[in-house]
Amino acid sequence: MTPVPRAVVEVRDLRRTYRTSTGVFRRRSVEIEAVRGVSFEIGEGELFGLLGPNGAGKTTTIKMLITLLIPTSGTARVLGLDVVKDSREVRKRIGYVFGGERGLYERLSALDNLRYFAELYAVPPREQKPRIEALLELVGLKGREKERVEGYSRGMRQRLHIARGILHDPPVVFLDEPTIGVDPVGARELRATIASLAEAGKTVLLTTHYMFEADSLCDRIAVINKGEIVAEGTPRDLKSIVADKTVVEIETFGIAEETIEKLRNAPGVASISIEERDQAQVLLVQSAKGLELTQTLLAMLEGTTVGRVAAREPTLEDAYVALVDTAA
Amino acid sequence: MTGARIFFVGGLMSYRALFGWLSPWIFIPTFLVAPIFQILLFVYIGRSAGVESDKFYVIGNALQYCAIPCIFAMSNTIAGERYQKTLGYILATPAGRLPLFLGRSLPVIGNGVFASAFALSAGGAIVGIHVPASSIASIALVIVVTSASCTSLGLVSAALGLRVRETATLNNIVFGLLLVFCGVNVPLSELPGWMSFIAQGFPLTHGIEAARRLANGQSFGSVGGLIGAEALIGAAYALLGYQLLRLLEWQGRRLATLETA
Numbered sequence: 210m211t212p213v214p215r216a217v218v219e220v221r222d223l224r225r226t227y228r229t230s231t232g233v234f235r236r237r238s239v240e241i242e243a244v245r246g247v248s249f250e251i252g253e254g255e256l257f258g259l260l261g262p263n264g265a266g267k268t269t270t271i272k273m274l275i276t277l278l279i280p281t282s283g284t285a286r287v288l289g290l291d292v293v294k295d296s297r298e299v300r301k302r303i304g305y306v307f308g309g310e311r312g313l314y315e316r317l318s319a320l321d322n323l324r325y326f327a328e329l330y331a332v333p334p335r336e337q338k339p340r341i342e343a344l345l346e347l348v349g350l351k352g353r354e355k356e357r358v359e360g361y362s363r364g365m366r367q368r369l370h371i372a373r374g375i376l377h378d379p380p381v382v383f384l385d386e387p388t389i390g391v392d393p394v395g396a397r398e399l400r401a402t403i404a405s406l407a408e409a410g411k412t413v414l415l416t417t418h419y420m421f422e423a424d425s426l427c428d429r430i431a432v433i434n435k436g437e438i439v440a441e442g443t444p445r446d447l448k449s450i451v452a453d454k455t456v457v458e459i460e461t462f463g464i465a466e467e468t469i470e471k472l473r474n475a476p477g478v479a480s481i482s483i484e485e486r487d488q489a490q491v492l493l494v495q496s497a498k499g500l501e502l503t504q505t506l507l508a509m510l511e512g513t514t515v516g517r518v519a520a521r522e523p524t525l526e527d528a529y530v531a532l533v534d535t536a537a
Numbered sequence: 538m539t540g541a542r543i544f545f546v547g548g549l550m551s552y553r554a555l556f557g558w559l560s561p562w563i564f565i566p567t568f569l570v571a572p573i574f575q576i577l578l579f580v581y582i583g584r585s586a587g588v589e590s591d592k593f594y595v596i597g598n599a600l601q602y603c604a605i606p607c608i609f610a611m612s613n614t615i616a617g618e619r620y621q622k623t624l625g626y627i628l629a630t631p632a633g634r635l636p637l638f639l640g641r642s643l644p645v646i647g648n649g650v651f652a653s654a655f656a657l658s659a660g661g662a663i664v665g666i667h668v669p670a671s672s673i674a675s676i677a678l679v680i681v682v683t684s685a686s687c688t689s690l691g692l693v694s695a696a697l698g699l700r701v702r703e704t705a706t707l708n709n710i711v712f713g714l715l716l717v718f719c720g721v722n723v724p725l726s727e728l729p730g731w732m733s734f735i736a737q738g739f740p741l742t743h744g745i746e747a748a749r750r751l752a753n754g755q756s757f758g759s760v761g762g763l764i765g766a767e768a769l770i771g772a773a774y775a776l777l778g779y780q781l782l783r784l785l786e787w788q789g790r791r792l793a794t795l796e797t798a
């Protein structure tokens with residue numbers, strides 16, 4: 210008899226509200242619904258991405274999964290273990306990494322930070338040394354490991370966080386913006402490391418604001434907005450949302466608000482977003498495939514200084530923008 | 538096995554991780570010089586007022602001084618994690634809470650013992666008190682027990698640190714309470730009745746009394762009850778602190794206050 214394969218992470222209708230108060234004298238209690246009924250499953254060895262704008266509820270969801278927050282309602286299981294009832298068993302089997310500079314013992318060296326957590330995660334003493342060596346090598350901190358963390362740069366701290374997160378070789382890993390603050394070459398190495406975790410059979414949940422990162426790494430992605438999942442599927446599935454669109458990128462200099470409005474209402478234009486790049490504003494105009502809008506748009510831009518113009522296939526980022534925009 | 542390692546090895550490492558005072562520039566003035574000042578101050582006040590003996594003040598203040606490392610350092614085992622934003626990281630590990638937090642008490646007790654023992658010998662030598670050689674070992678034991686019971690009180694403060702940010706303020710108040718209530722510089726019999734009554738429930742009170750009697754040549758057997766009472770009070774605070782720790786950790790996960798508060 211073969212056991213029914215079950216999801217490694219199972220999240221069912223998970224909710225979490227925060228209660229905070231504002232004001233010093235007349236304190237008013239405010240409820241924030243950070244996560245509002247989220248459900249998803251992650252299979253064994255799968256690399257699952259959770260994408261969404263700031264404040265969407267990604268970190269809150271992860272904190273419930275790693276047992277740091279009790280859900281307001283709903284359930285979550287990791288390897289079949291309930292994150293509230295079997296929290297200690299869950300903790301043994303998961304690793305996690307939060308983006309950011311804090312959360313390390315500043316007065317200890319990287320080596321001692323890792324040694325301490327190796328004790329807390331019950332890594333057998335005999336295995337600690339080779340394991341820590343290998344991890345320092347993996348995250349590129351070899352040679353600097355004896356220095357106190359207080360002198361570490363932001364990226365070095367992030368690398369140390371990652372080493373700590375997988376110190377006990379957990380089968381399930383939660384990575385919350387793991388490459389934040391890491392230089393491009395380092396981030397590429399880290400992405401390779403993350404990919405290798407999944408290849409080694411680990412189940413990974415990743416959040417990131419870098420769409421190309423999600424596109425290149427994730428087997429499946431859920432997009433969360435205002436505490437609710439608005440789309441889920443493979444990167445290709447998500448891109449198909451905008452597959453019938455093309456994107457025209459137009460670099461402009463000092464474009465007026467009215468002109469943007471005019472373009473937005475032009476026939477055939479599905480959506481426009483604007484990216485500020487140095488002196489330039491880059492218009493990203495989505496329109497139905499096959500419509501040759503470029504000339505029309507340029508005609509409407511008479512009087513505005515226009516730089517580079519390019520039409521391209523939509524990317525995951527375009528799909529993400531479309532999803533998060535419509536949900537707003 | 539893992540519990541034991543977390544208790545001993547982990548306890549020691551976290552001590553290094555959390556305390557800036559392990560530098561001689563802080564350690565010597567705080568733990569070696571300040572208590573001598575406190576001792577001298579009270580000895581000279583006592584002499585000019587003509588009340589208690591030098592020995593009374595040296596022993597009272599030397600023992601009480603262990604409360605500085607014991608309460609502040611123990612309390613900092615949580616407050617310091619909170620400050621460095623490492624609290625979430627350690628609480629999400631599977632480490633048993635008993636070895637995790639009680640292990641942190643061992644180096645703290647050691648620190649307290651060292652501070653009191655140094656204050657007693659250096660202060661005693663400066664002022665010139667005589668303690669019978671036969672009592673030295675028993676007094677050392679009293680110092681250990683008293684440091685442990687003060688550390689237990691520190692554990693209660695540490696647990697409160699799961700809920701509130703500023704436990705240092707609280708610790709200052711506790712230190713002041715101990716100084717006034719526990720017969721450090723004023724014999725319990727001279728304090729208002731309600732104060733000496735409350736003092737029975739504080740750490741230090743019985744330890745100081747035991748040390749004074751030993752220094753005056755009484756036998757170990759005759760102070761066994763006092764030492765037992767000091768140990769019992771310490772155990773009670775340790776239990777309270779541990780239960781509070783469990784409760785507030787759970788509450789923190791429910792109310793999302795572990796990282797904010």
Ligand SMILES: Nc1ncnc2c1ncn2[C@@H]1O[C@H](COP(=O)(O)OP(=O)(O)OP(=O)(O)O)[C@@H](O)[C@H]1O
Pocket residue numbers: 227228229241242243261262263264265266267268269270793797
């Ligand atoms: N401890 C807290 N107390 C009160 N509100 C909180 C707390 N933590 C998070 N929130 C609120 O919950 C919402 C979701 O926050 P969360 O950190 O989960 O977002 P996120 O998706 O991780 O965002 P980001 O991409 O910026 O990291 C936000 O509105 C945030 O202000």
Ligand SMILES: [Mg+2]
Pocket residue numbers: 267268269385
């Ligand atoms: Mg976040």
